[in-house]
Amino acid sequence: MAKQSKRKIKKNIVNQIEDTFDLKRLNYDVRTKPIRNRSKLVGVLAAFVVYVLGFGAGYYGWHVQAIGYEAFAKLVWILMIPATVIGIFVWLLTTNRREYDVRQDVQSYIRELEGEAGLLWRFAPILSELKPNDLMCKEMMIASKESNVDKMIPEDYSKAVINLYNIVKESGSRQISPETAVEFERNIDSRLKRV
Secondary structure (H helix, E strand, O other): OOOOOHHHHHHHHHHHHHHHOOHHHHOHHHHHHHHHHHHHHHHHHHHHHHHHHHHHHHHHHHHOOOOOHHHHHHHHHHOHHHHHHHHHHHHHHHHHHHHHHHHHHHHHHHHHHHOOOOOHHHHHHHHHHHOOOOHHHHHHHHHHHOOOHHHOOHHHHHHHHHHHHHHHHOOOOOOOOHHHHHHHHHHHHHHHHHO
């Protein structure tokens, strides 16, 4: 790497991350937020339907005097438990079903990015200098170095890439040393030679 100012080094690394990763495609949380909100609504509606059906049956039983007032009052409170359980189950089921397409898209993109030799681990020198205690990024970088794409959970991988990007971009006055920049460039160049 030719002599560059420390600010220029950081800017080049930010540009490298932006050019290498499709950050919008990898932003799992942003892509699934509308899905999660709709799934919560479906879960609440399922719980409501179960509760209304139970309440209606109890009310009818009380109205025709098949059950007493105390039993009906207890039934109203007890119905909240199965309605809640069914609502939570429906919420989780619909969330998983609706997120499946996004998860598969991100997983295929990770496979495409990582390839045979891995990609994310090549950013390890940057991470070790700016934020050495970021365990999620380190875990994903280890899996990347091992070329173990099956070990990479799409949510965690996307969070690791977004965290890495934010760490570099928002590192403030912390500068990246020229030695780290040279090591990073060597890692990236070795990937480009394989491709």
